[in-house]
Ligand SMILES: NC(=O)C1=CN([C@@H]2O[C@H](COP(=O)(O)OP(=O)(O)OC[C@H]3O[C@@H](n4cnc5c(N)ncnc54)[C@H](OP(=O)(O)O)[C@@H]3O)[C@@H](O)[C@H]2O)C=CC1
């Protein structure tokens with residue numbers, strides 16, 4: 555892919571995941587700068603991935619072709635204010651923040667940005683990310699392509715045509731790794747309660763999760779219900795487990811949780 559100079563403003567969990575995946579995919583580390591106030595954040599990034607780091611947001615953004623806004627939503631306004639003096643006209647700006655609209659970002663940076671909103675997730679760290687992308691009006695095909703290439707270097711992508719759909723991406727992908735971790739945590743805890751060591755329980759759970767996910771990927775012609783039915787022998791153990799999940803309205807719980815993620819994103823759009 556095209557090697558542009560990229561500044562990540564904010565070097566936390568998500569920026570680190572993208573940077574790790576990018577560098578592993580062959581992106582030149584010396585084209586990447588990550589900024590954070592604390593040395594403890596910056597040092598491991600420089601050490602592990604060979605990228606430049608600094609606490610100088612203004613210099614990093616000024617030197618970059620592409621500015622990735624990767625701070626917490628509640629800090630975005632404060633972080634953007636000093637950057638208002640920059641000329642963003644030749645730059646592509648990518649925001650990965652949840653709950654901050656393009657219109658708000660234009661206000662925060664006091665200009666009409668050439669902006670793509672991206673909603674990634676942390677498995678980008680290992681090249682297995684899932685990102686949603688929304689290009690604001692006027693983003694040229696080259697910049698769209700660059701944003702797509704960038705996120706494809708760390709996983710799969712899904713373009714959305716309406717900005718509001720980014721909140722749906724949060725619910726279905728951005729936040730989703732945490733749902734699966736939670737499910738695995740609960741399974742691990744019960745496996746321990748049933749007598750396995752923490753290590754054994756973790757292996758039982760993680761290998762089953764990996765196997766299930768890979769079965770889904772390897773069998774695109776089979777819908778998810780069919781894969782489930784293949785495990786569920788009539789009158790057997792799985793049927794009882796599934797009946798218990800259904801009795802406790804697992805589907806409704808999942809739907810409510812995803813709706814709660816969307817509601818929170820909408821609420822954040824008003825707060826920050
Ligand atoms: N985590 C996730 O799975 C996902 C997160 N996102 C979005 O990514 C963004 C970042 O989230 P996440 O990585 O989890 O958050 P983190 O808290 O892990 O990272 C935030 C980073 O911002 C840095 N920071 C704080 N103040 C400044 C400043 N003034 N200038 C520059 N950097 C600063 C922090 O540095 P320091 O530690 O030194 O203070 C830290 O490196 C959020 O907007 C979130 O919505 C989107 C999708 C998924």
Ligand SMILES: O=C(O)[C@@H]1CCC=N1
Nearest residue numbers: 651652724728729730
């Ligand atoms: O929890 C959050 O707000 C961010 C956005 C998606 C995942 N983490």
